[in-house]
Amino acid sequence: MSGKRIGAEAVATKGWLRANKWLLLRRISQFGILALFLLGPLAGIWIVKGNLNYSYTLDFLPLADPYVALQSAMTGHLPEKLGLIGLAIALVFYFLVGGRVYCSWVCPVNLVTDAAGSLRDRLGIKGSVHLSRNTRYWILGMTLVGSAGTGVVLWELINPVSMLHRGLIFGLGAAWTVVVAVFFFDLFVMSRGWCGHLCPVGAFYSLLGRWSPVRVAAPQRAACNDCMDCFEVCPEPQVIRPALKGEAKGVGPVILSPNCTNCGRCIDVCSKEVFSFGLRFNNPASTAKVE
Amino acid sequence: MATTNSKSPKSGAARRQFIFDAAKMACGVGMLGLGLGLYAKQAKALPPLALRPPGALPENDFLGACIRCGLCVRDCPYNILELAKPETPVATGTPYFTARNIPCEMCEDIPCVKACPTTALDHQLTDINKAKMGLAVLIDHETCLNFLGLRCDVCYRVCPVIDKAITLDMVPNQRTGRHAMFLPTVHSEHCTGCGKCEKSCVLEEAAIRVLPPKLAKGELGHHYRVGWEEQKKAGHSLMDESKMIDLPDRLPEGATLPGHYDPASGHTEPMRGMAGSEAGIIPSLPPGLGGKP
Numbered sequence: 074m075s076g077k078r079i080g081a082e083a084v085a086t087k088g089w090l091r092a093n094k095w096l097l098l099r100r101i102s103q104f105g106i107l108a109l110f111l112l113g114p115l116a117g118i119w120i121v122k123g124n125l126n127y128s129y130t131l132d133f134l135p136l137a138d139p140y141v142a143l144q145s146a147m148t149g150h151l152p153e154k155l156g157l158i159g160l161a162i163a164l165v166f167y168f169l170v171g172g173r174v175y176c177s178w179v180c181p182v183n184l185v186t187d188a189a190g191s192l193r194d195r196l197g198i199k200g201s202v203h204l205s206r207n208t209r210y211w212i213l214g215m216t217l218v219g220s221a222g223t224g225v226v227l228w229e230l231i232n233p234v235s236m237l238h239r240g241l242i243f244g245l246g247a248a249w250t251v252v253v254a255v256f257f258f259d260l261f262v263m264s265r266g267w268c269g270h271l272c273p274v275g276a277f278y279s280l281l282g283r284w285s286p287v288r289v290a291a292p293q294r295a296a297c298n299d300c301m302d303c304f305e306v307c308p309e310p311q312v313i314r315p316a317l318k319g320e321a322k323g324v325g326p327v328i329l330s331p332n333c334t335n336c337g338r339c340i341d342v343c344s345k346e347v348f349s350f351g352l353r354f355n356n357p358a359s360t361a362k363v364e
Numbered sequence: 365m366a367t368t369n370s371k372s373p374k375s376g377a378a379r380r381q382f383i384f385d386a387a388k389m390a391c392g393v394g395m396l397g398l399g400l401g402l403y404a405k406q407a408k409a410l411p412p413l414a415l416r417p418p419g420a421l422p423e424n425d426f427l428g429a430c431i432r433c434g435l436c437v438r439d440c441p442y443n444i445l446e447l448a449k450p451e452t453p454v455a456t457g458t459p460y461f462t463a464r465n466i467p468c469e470m471c472e473d474i475p476c477v478k479a480c481p482t483t484a485l486d487h488q489l490t491d492i493n494k495a496k497m498g499l500a501v502l503i504d505h506e507t508c509l510n511f512l513g514l515r516c517d518v519c520y521r522v523c524p525v526i527d528k529a530i531t532l533d534m535v536p537n538q539r540t541g542r543h544a545m546f547l548p549t550v551h552s553e554h555c556t557g558c559g560k561c562e563k564s565c566v567l568e569e570a571a572i573r574v575l576p577p578k579l580a581k582g583e584l585g586h587h588y589r590v591g592w593e594e595q596k597k598a599g600h601s602l603m604d605e606s607k608m609i610d611l612p613d614r615l616p617e618g619a620t621l622p623g624h625y626d627p628a629s630g631h632t633e634p635m636r637g638m639a640g641s642e643a644g645i646i647p648s649l650p651p652g653l654g655g656k657p
Contacts (some may be wrong), residue, residue, distance in 0.1 A: 113438070114469065122439075124432075126457075127433030128433070135481065141432070145431055148428025152483075156481030202651070207389070211392075218397070219397050219400055222401065223404040225404040226427065227404055229456065229457055236450060244439065244446070244447070245449070247449060248450050252503055290648070
């Protein structure tokens with residue numbers, strides 16, 4: 074370890090608040106959503122009922138998880154009217170803002186794996202089992218084929234995401250063991266193992282946001298000083314290179330990979346303010362002239 | 365390796381690598397899938413005492429249709445339902461209740477079904493009395509107090525469909541020879557499986573339990589016809605009774621069979637033994653002996 078913390082330079086140049094802006098907003102979003110769900114069972118204030126699989130807000134807004142609905146559809150069952158409306162809203166929303174916004178801004182397991190990733194970094198744990206990041210797509214396919222084959226919404230039998238979220242709201246039971254297992258898996262076995270390699274929920278949302286307009290881009294990539302902080306902090310570092318280093322190959326500055334979670338952490342840790350949120354259409358092949 | 369197709373040794377190696385990688389994934393993920401599939405098969409075996417909410421599809425379909433959202437749990441005004449935790453032997457995240465702990469109150473507006481965003485709880489169910497959450501079975505005739513000759517009757521009294529789903533059927537108490545027993549008898553046509561009877565059974569372990577209908581019901585061979593029902597439907601016997609072969613009744617000299625119907629002649633022996641009937645009171649001799657009293 075060099076001893077220098079990731080993003081130290083950004084804190085020095087931009088100040089702590091601006092160097093953690095998107096991280097803070099993301100945590101507010103994650104905890105805020107969780108709090109809305111918990112307000113009912115804990116305080117008796119029923120704003121949101123249900124869980125991430127399907128929720129009903131203020132007896133007005135239904136939201137349904139498209140991945141669960143798809144598995145259910147594979148078994149030959151379609152939702153009722155409210156379920157279909159909730160499904161449509163979720164599909165349109167995540168298509169627009171980026172599918173994996175679900176992962177980084179909503180999913181409670183992200184808090185667990187981010188904690189594991191950050192601890193891994195602090196402890197300087199380097200070794201990691203190698204596994205293709207495409208494994209999640211294979212698992213996604215398996216759960217869909219398997220749902221059709223067994224007639225059961227297959228991934229829900231073991232899905233740590235819904236186990237944790239449902240557990241916090243309806244009673245955790247032994248679900249904490251699964252969450253702890255994911256934490257230690259990410260900490261000791263595989264860096265960014267769960268969210269970055271295995272989770273079919275994330276894989277599904279990646280595909281959903283394949284063409285989503287809201288993307289992180291590196292319009293100021295000419296200013297990059299190769300400090301590598303963005304690569305270090307990114308949960309999907311492979312998505313950055315084409316956009317950040319694509320000038321010579323005529324590749325535009327927008328991060329087009331659907332695996333990007335739109336977490337905005339690269340924007341935070343960059344002291345040169347290379348990154349920003351933008352639209353995928355604003356993607357000129359060259360950004361060299363931009364001042 | 366077809367040399368004409370591969371441009372260079374390198375592309376051949378890349379192709380081999382690609383195939384091996386794909387095989388690695390397919391096999392690894394396939395094994396995970398196999399494990400999950402077998403687990404799913406186990407998950408379908410709902411324990412007999414775990415009951416699904418009213419209107420729930422048969423278990424096979426339920427596990428595909430239910431999206432584990434818990435809206436039925438939330439909208440149940442009596443907090444009867446819970447979502448299965450990973451350690452419970454019910455498919456994780458699906459709603460169930462245990463009658464012995466807390467039975468269904470059978471709300472007339474069925475809010476749990478209304479709340480369900482899927483077809484897992486059948487929205488066609490609008491009359492709670494038509495629900496089939498399970499079927500009550502008086503499972504232990506050795507400990508049921510009514511079978512012991514007492515008048516407990518609690519299961520009968522609490523039944524929301526009293527006198528239809530559970531009746532008390534009077535039979536002679538053969539142990540004492542002089543008392544009656546009032547046996548709680550469940551009629552599957554009317555039982556909703558709410559579990560009130562099981563909950564209120566006064567024994568340490570309930571003698572009446574709500575079981576999945578599949579476990580509780582027998583099934584006649586499909587070619588079976590019950591004579592008296594067919595007769596009722598047709599308005600007459602389905603057989604031509606005059607053509608029935610009636611073997612001669614071999615009786616001791618002078619004996620009669622009161623109430624005996626002889627199909628060949630259409631003659632019925634006079635009844636006897638019914639209080640106030642022509643024949644008078646029950647004779648002390650066994651029927652068929654001693655002639656008219």
